[in-house]
Every structure is written in structure tokens, then in C-alpha cells.
């Protein structure tokens with residue numbers, strides 16, 4: 001369906017939240033296929049029931065950032081398997097990986113669940129939300145919060161305190177976390193949100209199939225750690 005852009009909230013030069021004039025029955029971790037006329041259709045996570053938070057990395061993401069209030073964009077979805085909500089959780093985000101975790105944090109709050117957010121980005125500008133209920137902020141250059149990376153922090157954190165861990169970020173980031181979890185908390189409930197090239201979004205075309213045969217668009221994008229090997233990340 002086509003929906004109208006209600007507002008483009010610029011967070012930085014390359015990151016914005018596109019608020020739309022429609023509310024989807026979406027759950028945290030689910031995504032939609034977004035279409036800006038004349039560009040490719042791309043997968044973007046819901047950052048709430050009525051918004052998408054996008055980092056410009058190429059043509060289509062830039063076109064999304066360039067939309068204006070009143071522009072029409074195509075939205076197919078919600079698609080995919082969401083995060084499963086648990087109490088006493090640790091949410092770990094690298095960069096734009098914060099988008100679905102923002103949505104998750106609101107749902108956890110609404111349920112009255114305890115959680116801690118660890119949110120790392122390159123610099124203060126890319127750390128787009130600084131108002132989480134309970135968060136540790138980390139920047140690589142130390143311009144906001146602790147200097148370092150979210151991985152450094154997790155390495156030192158006592159993971160025994162949490163009943164569930166949710167992670168979202170780039171492939172390399174998730175691989176580093178996977179190694180830490182393997183060592184420190186194998187028995188925990190751990191979910192990763194994965195990125196792959198997604199074309200159809202409904203499990204038919206096969207473009208996002210993992211080695212184990214699971215499809216990121218339909219069986220994911222959220223997977224439990226015990227369904228994955230490190231090479232799937």
C-alpha cells in the first residue's frame with residue numbers, strides 16, 4: 001500500500017526517522033519493504049508502528065531521507081519473525097541497529113519489564129537517541145558517553161545478570177558478540193537480528209537463504225543464537 005510521509009525527523013546528515021500517516025500492526029524486529037518511486041524496494045525495520053529509521057548508505061536509502069512531508073511511499077509488510085519479549089533483558093545496538101531495538105525498548109517498558117540498553121556508535125552525531133530509559137552510551141571517538149565500542153563493554157559486563165539478550169548491528173559486530181556469548185553465556189536466551197539482501201520479503205525468491213536453509217525474510221530476521229553458526233551472521 002502507499003502511505004504519506006507525515007514527517008522526516010533528521011537526526012544527522014545521513015540518518016532520519018520517516019514518520020508515516022498510517023499505523024501498522026507491527027512487532028519489534030519485523031520489517032517492511034519500502035518503495036520510493038523510481039528506486040528499488042528495500043527492507044527496513046519498523047522503529048515504531050508508524051516509523052522507519054534509516055541510514056543513507058546508497059541510492060534508495062538516500063531517496064528515503066530526501067522524501068518530504070506529504071510524499072507517497074510504498075510499504076509492504078509487516079514481514080518476518082519478531083523478537084520474543086522477555087523480562088530482565090540486555091539490548092545491544094551497534095549504529096543503525098538501534099532502530100528495531102528502540103521499538104523493542106518501548107514494548108518492554110509497556111510490559112513493565114526490566115532492561116538495560118548498550119548503545120554504541122561512531123560518534124555523538126550517529127548516536128541518534130540519547131533519551132533511553134536505562135542505557136549506557138558509547139562512542140568510538142569518545143564524543144558522547146564512554147569511549148570505545150559496545151563490544152568492549154559487553155566483554156566486561158557480567159552477562160549472568162540477564163535472562164535475555166537482543167543484538168542488532170552490522171555483521172562484523174554481531175560476529176564479535178557471538179564469540180563473547182559462546183564463551184560467557186551459551187545457555188542464555190539470545191536473539192540476533194540479521195541483515196541480508198532481501199528481494200521479495202515473503203520467503204519465495206530465495207535471495208536471503210542461509211546455509212542452514214532458513215530464510216532471513218520469513219524465518220528471521222530475528223533468530224535465536226542456537227539456530228545460527230557464526231558464519232550466518
Ligand SMILES: Cc1cc2nc3c(=O)[nH]c(=O)nc-3n(C[C@H](O)[C@H](O)[C@H](O)COP(=O)(O)OP(=O)(O)OC[C@H]3O[C@@H](n4cnc5c(N)ncnc54)[C@H](O)[C@@H]3O)c2cc1C
Nearest residue numbers: 042043044045053054055057058059060061099195196221
Ligand atoms: C531485515 C532488514 C532490516 C533492515 N533495517 C534497516 C533499518 O531499520 N534502517 C536502515 O537504515 N537500514 C536497514 N536495513 C539495511 C537496508 O536494507 C540497506 O541499507 C538498504 O537496502 C541499502 O539500499 P541502498 O539502495 O540505499 O544502498 P545499496 O546501493 O543497495 O548499497 C549501498 C551499500 O550498502 C551495502 N548494503 C546494502 N544492503 C545492505 C545490507 N542489507 N546489509 C549490509 N550492507 C548493505 C552495499 O553493499 C553497499 O556497499 C535493513 C536490512 C534488512 C535485511
